[in-house]
Amino acid sequence: MPTTKNRLKNLAIIMDGNGRWAQQRGLNRTKGHEKGAEIIRDVTRYCAKHPTIETVTFYAFSTENWKRPKLEVDFLMRLLDRYLQNELATYQENNVRFMAIGDIAAFSPKLQARIQTTEEATRNNTDLIHVLALNYGGRAEITHAVNNLIKAGKKEISEADISSALQTPYSDVDLLIRTSGEERVSNYLLWQISYTEFYFTQTLWPDFTVEELDNIVTDFEHRTRRFGGLS
Numbered sequence: 001m002p003t004t005k006n007r008l009k010n011l012a013i014i015m016d017g018n019g020r021w022a023q024q025r026g027l028n029r030t031k032g033h034e035k036g037a038e039i040i041r042d043v044t045r046y047c048a049k050h051p052t053i054e055t056v057t058f059y060a061f062s063t064e065n066w067k068r069p070k071l072e073v074d075f076l077m078r079l080l081d082r083y084l085q086n087e088l089a090t091y092q093e094n095n096v097r098f099m100a101i102g103d104i105a106a107f108s109p110k111l112q113a114r115i116q117t118t119e120e121a122t123r124n125n126t127d128l129i130h131v132l133a134l135n136y137g138g139r140a141e142i143t144h145a146v147n148n149l150i151k152a153g154k155k156e157i158s159e160a161d162i163s164s165a166l167q168t169p170y171s172d173v174d175l176l177i178r179t180s181g182e183e184r185v186s187n188y189l190l191w192q193i194s195y196t197e198f199y200f201t202q203t204l205w206p207d208f209t210v211e212e213l214d215n216i217v218t219d220f221e222h223r224t225r226r227f228g229g230l231s
Contacts, residue, residue, distance in 0.1 A: 006174070008052050008175055009053065009054045009055070009170070009174055010054060010055045010057075010170045010173050010174050010175075012056075012059075012177070012188070012196070013056065013057070014178040015036055015040070015059060015205040016178055016182050017207075018204070019032050020180065020204055021035065021036075021204040021205070021206040030072070034079065036205045036206050037083050039205060039208050040083075041087060042209070043210065043213060044056065044091075044096060044128070044130050045090070046213060047128050048095065048096050050217070054128065055128070055129040055131060056129075056130055058130075061102070061135055062135075062187065063103070064187070077107065077108065084098075084114050084118045085114065088121060091118070091121075091125065092121075092122065094128070096125050096129075097123060097129045098131075099119060099131045100119065101131055101132075101134070101141070102135040136188075138191065139190060141166060141189075145165035145167075149162070162191065163191070171191075172194070172196070173189055173196045174197065174220070175197050175217075176189070176193055177213075177216060178200050180204050181201070195225075195228075199216050201216070
């Protein structure tokens, strides 16, 4: 009997290794972040053309990243603003809808406006939903969802209730990729990865290519997924 390939709908990526990539080349860490932003564009285009991928979610800035040096954080905020400004054309050309998840209220009014403007401008695009997790933490997202359900008058809360109250446009991730050789989830999409397939690669994010992504997707398609049952 032929093996049925898994259908990859929801892809999540932890982009790790920008700083190490730059340091290995004797460059400032900011150069790694700039190069990493270019890879996001390449991966987004790949996903928009893929026949089954509906969403790709990038872990861009966590709630813990505020602990980094102020100069680096300030640079990341400027890079994000510039990225969204430059990539609007990419979103429109590839029929990609942009969404942000996380607590963007902590950002400057200018950056908040840029995020909201980009979301509104791409709202009707349908080939892919491109999600950036910004000032995001998985525990915070679950806590926020539960509190919203309580405020809405819920006396008992089900798994379906929580799933519907999350910020992500899906309840389950099919495949999570983390680059740079680290093997942990770092408070990322904790509810959504309960039965996710994981792929850890040694490649630093600025060296990640769509060819490697394509190989990872093929690997995923041929895995056996049991979801707690038998194959």
